[in-house]
Amino acid sequence: MPARSKARKRALDILYESDLRGVDVMQTLADRVAASDPPVPEYAVVLIEGVTARRERIDDLLASYSIGWTLDRMPTVDRNILRLGTYELLWATDVPDPVAVSEAVALARQLSTDDSPGFVNGLLARLLELKPTLTV
Numbered sequence: 083m084p085a086r087s088k089a090r091k092r093a094l095d096i097l098y099e100s101d102l103r104g105v106d107v108m109q110t111l112a113d114r115v116a117a118s119d120p121p122v123p124e125y126a127v128v129l130i131e132g133v134t135a136r137r138e139r140i141d142d143l144l145a146s147y148s149i150g151w152t153l154d155r156m157p158t159v160d161r162n163i164l165r166l167g168t169y170e171l172l173w174a175t176d177v178p179d180p181v182a183v184s185e186a187v188a189l190a191r192q193l194s195t196d197d198s199p200g201f202v203n204g205l206l207a208r209l210l211e212l213k214p215t216l217t218v
Contacts (some may be wrong), residue, residue, distance in 0.1 A: 090166060090185055094193075096130055097162040098123070102124035106135050131143055133169045140168045143216070147208050151201075160198050163189045167206045171212065 088156050096114055100208045111130050115122045116198035133140065146154050153161055167186030183206045190198040209216070 084126055085123065087185060087188070089123040090129065090189065091121055091128040093126040093133075094117065094159070094162055094189060095164060096126070097133060097165065098159055101158050101162055111162045118188075125137070129166055129174075134209055136169060136173060137165070140165050143168060143209060144205065148205050149211070155168070159194045159195060160190060160202060163194070163198075163202055164205060167202065168209060171206060171209055172216065179213070183207065183210060 096110055100110040107130060111122070113126065115127070141153055146165060148156070158177055163186050165184055170182035171179060174182065183203065187199045187203045190202040
């Protein structure tokens with residue numbers, strides 16, 4: 083598995099844990115970096131900090147463009163995969179758009195329900211389509 087894919091998975095683990103437990107993600111990140119078991123790659127830290135800094139805007143976009151799903155109704159893992167994918171799609175200028183979408187879909191395929199890859203792909207594809215008009 084490529085290094086950035088591993089970092090995305092580790093970032094997802096930390097975002098998921100924080101969301102599920104209802105605790106501050108930056109504190110969870112600090113705890114996991116300190117424990118270093120397993121290690122937290124630098125790119126995972128970048129992703130978590132980016133998602134956290136833009137979480138309100140990301141959640142607004144996800145809520146606005148997910149048809150038939152509120153954020154609270156989404157499975158926790160899907161919600162956090164979408165947060166990562168949205169961050170990479172809209173703010174990570176060194177990540178090509180198709181890579182951001184395909185990596186998020188791969189995480190959904192690996193870690194969530196049978197319907198999740200299609201849902202993640204559809205929502206991120208919609209954001210990609212709207213990207214030129216979105217205020218980020």
